[in-house]
Amino acid sequence: MISNPISRPPTVPAITVLASIAGLFFAWWAGALFADPLVFPGPGAVLAVLVKETASGELPYHLGITLLRVVAAFTLAILIGSAIGIFLGLNKGANRFFDPWVVLFLNIPALVVIVLAYIWIGLNEAAAIGAVAVNKIPNVIVTLREGARSIDRSLMEVARVYHLRRSQVLFDIVLPHLQPFIAAASRSGISLIWKIVLVVELLGRSNGVGFQIHLYFQLFDVAAILAYTLGFVAVMLAVEIFILQPLENRATRWRPAHA
Amino acid sequence: MLDVALGEMTYRSADGGAHKVLESVRFQVSDGEFVCLTGPSGCGKTTILRIILGLETDFAGSVSVDGQDGRIGVVFQEPRLLPWRSVEQNVRMVLPDSGRGQDLAPLFQALGLESHGAFFPGELSLGLARRVAIARAFAVEPSLLLLDEPFVSLDEPTAERLRALLLRVWSQRPTAALMVTHNLNEALELADRIVVLSERPATLRGDFSIPLARQDRDAAALADLKGQFEAAFPAHKKTGSV
Numbered sequence: 196m197i198s199n200p201i202s203r204p205p206t207v208p209a210i211t212v213l214a215s216i217a218g219l220f221f222a223w224w225a226g227a228l229f230a231d232p233l234v235f236p237g238p239g240a241v242l243a244v245l246v247k248e249t250a251s252g253e254l255p256y257h258l259g260i261t262l263l264r265v266v267a268a269f270t271l272a273i274l275i276g277s278a279i280g281i282f283l284g285l286n287k288g289a290n291r292f293f294d295p296w297v298v299l300f301l302n303i304p305a306l307v308v309i310v311l312a313y314i315w316i317g318l319n320e321a322a323a324i325g326a327v328a329v330n331k332i333p334n335v336i337v338t339l340r341e342g343a344r345s346i347d348r349s350l351m352e353v354a355r356v357y358h359l360r361r362s363q364v365l366f367d368i369v370l371p372h373l374q375p376f377i378a379a380a381s382r383s384g385i386s387l388i389w390k391i392v393l394v395v396e397l398l399g400r401s402n403g404v405g406f407q408i409h410l411y412f413q414l415f416d417v418a419a420i421l422a423y424t425l426g427f428v429a430v431m432l433a434v435e436i437f438i439l440q441p442l443e444n445r446a447t448r449w450r451p452a453h454a
Numbered sequence: 455m456l457d458v459a460l461g462e463m464t465y466r467s468a469d470g471g472a473h474k475v476l477e478s479v480r481f482q483v484s485d486g487e488f489v490c491l492t493g494p495s496g497c498g499k500t501t502i503l504r505i506i507l508g509l510e511t512d513f514a515g516s517v518s519v520d521g522q523d524g525r526i527g528v529v530f531q532e533p534r535l536l537p538w539r540s541v542e543q544n545v546r547m548v549l550p551d552s553g554r555g556q557d558l559a560p561l562f563q564a565l566g567l568e569s570h571g572a573f574f575p576g577e578l579s580l581g582l583a584r585r586v587a588i589a590r591a592f593a594v595e596p597s598l599l600l601l602d603e604p605f606v607s608l609d610e611p612t613a614e615r616l617r618a619l620l621l622r623v624w625s626q627r628p629t630a631a632l633m634v635t636h637n638l639n640e641a642l643e644l645a646d647r648i649v650v651l652s653e654r655p656a657t658l659r660g661d662f663s664i665p666l667a668r669q670d671r672d673a674a675a676l677a678d679l680k681g682q683f684e685a686a687f688p689a690h691k692k693t694g695s696v
Binding site: 349353355356357358359363371372448450 | 507
């Protein structure tokens with residue numbers, strides 16, 4: 196028996212993270228010394244554009260639009276993918292029937308889905324967000340299906356013997372068990388989704404980071420392209436550190452530190 | 455009270471072979487009676503428990519549990535606690551809606567769990583986790599208590615302490631209790647009556663009643679009871695297991 200509260204292994208010290216990022220910027224700066232500044236601008240030039248675009252309100256506006264699309268597509272993909280994945284994981288017959296569908300959708304190129312969505316639904320927000328979600332849903336299904344398959348049957352028997360309600364089975368057994376699978380699907384999902392959102396914006400929207408990158412591609416402004424990329428990556432890093440990781444630590448606090 | 459009348463039960467294994475698990479098993483457990491179900495390893499004791507629990511449905515015969523709502527409290531071989539819920543949440547979640555706010559303190563106190571309510575199962579020793587499983591079984595105020603070898607793989611002093619705790623809690627809340635065990639000493643110490651099964655496929659070999667009050671079952675009395683039991687069910691002496 197352990198009498199002290201669960202202690203977690205210390206997280207990577209902030210100084211290490213800072214040193215690591217500084218090292219990356221140094222490598223970038225050193226590499227840029229030997230390149231044409233128009234083709235591969237150094238961190239200074241990119242940061243200057245970043246500051247200028249932020250001050251003018253351009254970057255926050257486009258970043259905000261893209262983020263909204265990411266959040267909408269992510270929410271849709273996780274909700275729909277989880278529901279289908281859990282259903283297939285718990286129903287062998289349904290899984291056998293639908294498995295080829297899942298494999299099919301898993302292998303449809305993102306670009307095809309996007310183009311078809313724009314043709315069938317039109318050049319609008321619904322088509323853009325829907326196309327991104329459809330690209331991600333099969334991955335969520337596969338991850339959550341594995342999770343649902345591995346549910347501990349002995350705990351489900353406890354639920355039966357003690358006549359737990361369906362809602363209790365869902366919230367007290369199924370979802371806590373699936374938590375690491377949902378976390379994994381979210382992690383890989385958020386990074387995949389924001390990349391696809393940029394393609395969707397490039398092909399059929401008139402705002403967002405993807406639209407801006409398309410614009411600066413035509414202007415051959417590499418510094419601006421990198422500035423927008425950097426801005427978005429920074430936001431996603433903040434989401435990871437300040438939202439995803441704390442959520443996960445909370446959800447797994449029952450796990451003994453030594454396990 | 456529990457009434458079990460089982461006929462044949464066949465289990466089909468993965469290779470397609472049919473294995474007869476049960477032949478004919480009939481016994482009852484009255485309210486307030488503690489019965490141990492014993493027999494050779496693999497004879498189908500746990501299967502009978504699973505039938506009573508409704509976890510096996512493909513069998514011939516009938517099982518009936520009388521009493522308030524026919525509620526069953528169960529302690530499995532493994533504690534089977536939800537690792538992501540605290541000790542108290544694990545116990546509270548099985549309570550019927552009417553008893554959600556019930557004060558669990560007396561039960562936790564009786565089992566020596568009063569300071570462990572906020573712990574997660576991963577922080578408990580096996581002995582403590584078993585106590586939580588026992589608390590969960592009693593918390594539903596069952597009309598039948600089922601125990602499937604709840605004290606295996608514990609060191610003997612811990613098992614002994616847990617048996618004493620179980621008896622204390624049970625005598626405060628007497629219900630019909632049926633415990634599967636292959637530990638004869640344990641059965642002789644706890645039971646009012648021992649139901650003995652044969653080798654697989656299980657049939658009923660007989661009953662062994664122990665009229666002696668539990669507090670009078672000291673080492674000498676237990677040795678004496680063991681002799682009587684082995685005289686009544688001689689085959690067990692040869693195999694050395696019950």
